[in-house]
Amino acid sequence: MIELHPFHSQNRRLENLVENRTIHTLNNAELNIFETHQKATQVLLQFSEPVLASMIKGKKVMHLQDSPSFGFLPGESVILPANELMCIDFPEATEQTPTQCLALAFSETKLKQATDLLNQRGLKQNGKEWSMTDYNYHFTNDIAINQILQRLIFIFTEDHPSKDIFADLLIQELVIRILQTESKSLYLKKSHVNPNNDRISFVLKYIRENITENLSIELLSEKAYMSESNFYRTFKHEMGSSPNDFIIEERLKLAESLLRNPKVSIKEAFMASGFNSFSYFCRIFKKKKNLSPTAFKEKSNTLTGLAY
Known part of the structure; x- marks a missing residue:
């Protein structure tokens, strides 16, 4: 599971009990750490760029456009398109057991660089180009994605002159792994429903x-x-x-x-x-x-x- 680095608690200010937000910004991405210390319902959140939300601690219930509501637990992530409105419930958050979640917003330039790399290696089997999903994609992190997110938390919160370079390389790998994870899940679904399709x-x-x-x-x-x-x-x-x-x-x-x-x-x-x-x-x-x-x-x- 993902854990917050001590650098985070040293530098964050607790100003709100519901979705207290700490922002770490680099050239091509923004890392947001949200902490909620009391039960709450219908909390709204929106990003102007595509975002990866990943649970660190506790439980949320996510209500997203065109998707059934789902429990959001540690070890799980969801990709959201730009300007997607999230409506969130916090059924279990307390001061002693706060809910923690990260939201990693990507620049369109960085996403295009990652998808271009995949397309240079080859188009999809159906002849289409790789591209970032334009719908909500909820998935369970594998070991590699967990490790990348853990490393990114450290890089965003440390004080290193080259951390933009480190983060760019990791984000590129993260996007490629997510795209292949999504591709795999789609093929698995089709193999149960319409296996003769491809x-x-x-x-x-x-x-x-x-x-x-x-x-x-x-x-x-x-x-x-x-x-x-x-x-x-x-x-x-x-x-x-x-x-x-x-x-x-x-x-x-x-x-x-x-x-x-x-x-x-x-x-x-x-x-x-x-x-x-x-x-x-x-x-x-x-x-x-x-x-x-x-x-x-x-x-x-x-x-x-x-x-x-």
């Missing part, structure tokens, strides 16, 4: 339905009717990860789901999720989940027991 969605569906098989690049590229090199390059460019990394991710999701079932043993979960080495399964599971399969199952089963 080659990537069809392959994602094939992977899920044949997760225990030997899913080689040669096989998957044949299913996509593409050469191996073109398939591999296109998959990484649009999904933000290699086909092999995605297969491991899907196998871990399945294993995690199975391990939550008290009736399924660790060995059964391993065999049903398509891994061909038990030691590798245990090692990669612990690396990705920060818990061994045994510890994960014990924790899940304990929580299941408490639920009853």
Whole structure:
């Protein structure tokens, strides 16, 4: 999870109990830290530039244009177009447990530089250019995005003569990762609803339905009717990860789901999720989940027991 750096508390002034705002400005971006110390409803907020809002602590309920309301929790972010009006509730904020959220506003120039880089590497599979989303996109941060945001908080709040340069490089990476995360989520949705609409969605569906098989690049590229090199390059460019990394991710999701079932043993979960080495399964599971399969199952089963 993201944490505020001590530099922030040293330099911020607490003037409002609801959405107290601390602003850190650089050449191509503005970092806003909002803190709320009491329950509140229908608080309005708007930015004139595209913005990434990311929760640090506590809970908000977000009401956005053309989107269902949703709980906004630590480890989650939402991309908002310029001039999007946010209506926010704070159902749990208190002086002892304040809600904290960052809002990173990007300059249009910086966004264009990042999208131009992606387009230089190749257009999307459908022939369209990469561009920043013009709708609200709510997602869960992956490890890389969390680390970038944590680093940006430090850079914005430190006193370094080159921090504009550092921030520009990180923002460029952040935008590219977000665009690929969005692209991946769209392909995953299409793979469930309309998998025959494009080659990537069809392959994602094939992977899920044949997760225990030997899913080689040669096989998957044949299913996509593409050469191996073109398939591999296109998959990484649009999904933000290699086909092999995605297969491991899907196998871990399945294993995690199975391990939550008290009736399924660790060995059964391993065999049903398509891994061909038990030691590798245990090692990669612990690396990705920060818990061994045994510890994960014990924790899940304990929580299941408490639920009853």
